[in-house]
Amino acid sequence: MSLMEHLSELRSRLLKCTAAVFVLGAVALVFARPIFGVLMRPVLDALPPDGRALVYTSGIEEINVLMKVGVYCGIFLTTPVILWQIWGFVSPGLYPEERRYASPFVVMGSLAFLLGAMFCYFAVLPSMFQFLLNEEESTAIAQRLEVGRLRADDALRFLRIGEAERAGKVALDASAGLKESGEGQLSDPSRQPSEKVELEARLTGLGALIDATAAGFPTPAARLAQRQAVEKRSEAVEAFVKEDYGTSARAMDDAAGLLAGSAPTRAEELGGLWRLEKELALGKARYVAEAWTRPMLTMDEQLSLVLLLILSFGIIFELPLVMALLGLLGIVRAGFLMKYQRHAFVVCLIAAAILTPTGDVVNLSLMAGPMLLCYEMGVLAVWFIERNRKSDPNIGITPTGA
Numbered sequence: 001m002s003l004m005e006h007l008s009e010l011r012s013r014l015l016k017c018t019a020a021v022f023v024l025g026a027v028a029l030v031f032a033r034p035i036f037g038v039l040m041r042p043v044l045d046a047l048p049p050d051g052r053a054l055v056y057t058s059g060i061e062e063i064n065v066l067m068k069v070g071v072y073c074g075i076f077l078t079t080p081v082i083l084w085q086i087w088g089f090v091s092p093g094l095y096p097e098e099r100r101y102a103s104p105f106v107v108m109g110s111l112a113f114l115l116g117a118m119f120c121y122f123a124v125l126p127s128m129f130q131f132l133l134n135e136e137e138s139t140a141i142a143q144r145l146e147v148g149r150l151r152a153d154d155a156l157r158f159l160r161i162g163e164a165e166r167a168g169k170v171a172l173d174a175s176a177g178l179k180e181s182g183e184g185q186l187s188d189p190s191r192q193p194s195e196k197v198e199l200e201a202r203l204t205g206l207g208a209l210i211d212a213t214a215a216g217f218p219t220p221a222a223r224l225a226q227r228q229a230v231e232k233r234s235e236a237v238e239a240f241v242k243e244d245y246g247t248s249a250r251a252m253d254d255a256a257g258l259l260a261g262s263a264p265t266r267a268e269e270l271g272g273l274w275r276l277e278k279e280l281a282l283g284k285a286r287y288v289a290e291a292w293t294r295p296m297l298t299m300d301e302q303l304s305l306v307l308l309l310i311l312s313f314g315i316i317f318e319l320p321l322v323m324a325l326l327g328l329l330g331i332v333r334a335g336f337l338m339k340y341q342r343h344a345f346v347v348c349l350i351a352a353a354i355l356t357p358t359g360d361v362v363n364l365s366l367m368a369g370p371m372l373l374c375y376e377m378g379v380l381a382v383w384f385i386e387r388n389r390k391s392d393p394n395i396g397i398t399p400t401g402a
Helices: 003-029 032-039 041-046 061-077 079-093 102-133 136-160 164-181 195-216 220-241 245-260 264-290 299-316 319-329 334-339 341-355 361-391
Strands: none
Touching (some): 032 041, 032 299, 041 102, 136 195, 136 264, 164 264, 195 220, 195 264
16 A cells, blocks of 8 residues: 555544544433533542532533533543554554454453543542542541531430430540540641631530420429520620620530539539530531631533543553554564663653642552553563564564555
8 A cells, every 4th residue: 555545544544433433422412411420429529528519610611511521421432443443554564363363452452441441430539539639637627526426416316305314425425536536736727726616616516405405304493494594595695796705605604504403413414415515616616727728629620630530541551452563563572662661660650640630659659550560561462472473483564565
């Protein structure tokens, strides 16, 4: 074939690949929204439970995102077609004995691309977004608060049904758990816990404690003390609104003391519940002070990042097959690849550092490790091809003129 014939053949195969991408992409557009939800799951799982949402900054951004999902899904689904066209383009340069590798090349190439995409989705993306979107100290505080809040709710439920002793034990265990975990020091000492946030959480906790006590001790004698506690809480609210936080805190402590008077035999348990509420309020204030930044992620940016990484890993896992194909064509030799192995390792590490958006060692290793392994598998594949050629003289590079 002449040069123009080769170019014409290349154009024909590129047009076939493009047509396949458009057809399969149009089919994928029907399911673009659920596919987008699946792709964004690692991102959303890394966000706080009350902030798991993506935003769009223009009226057409959502449509553009769905169109992009369709196009990339078309490319993903067209992988077998693309590999088949690549093989069809290079097969005239091979002997008939070598052309029998067409089906294994297409099947293994498609599986390798799928394996790379799945490795990225299940192994790389979750840890990467956890590192990017969560600060270690604030995440630890949030986890301790969540466990403490669940235990405090259980204690209030026991109190509501009249099991004050059991409620006191649960509250005591919850307080002990918070102390054992340790609050530590804020990573930014200049950002101290907000007194307003702490007292607001205390007011909420005191209200829940009053409600639970009223349900657990409904006697006429207890109602008087409970009413006085409600009045004191109202005073605390008024002082809080006026930003007189000291008076508000004292009024809440007085209300808790009056509440203990509604059940003198259970004053210790009620006091333990109030201490737990105060500890949780302080923890919430510390969390707000620590987590003073909030992610606001756009649909388009996160989709571009996820698709870039998924396609990158899919291509990385194709490396052994590409090297094997180049070995079949005689373009590369195993000796050459081994000679410059150290240089290839450096290139792989640099490429992994560029493609990985995080700076931690774990995510860098998750990308550089498979890249180096795929390179080694490619070297081994080229070596096997050369050994088979030596053992069978009929296998080799097509003579000039083919």
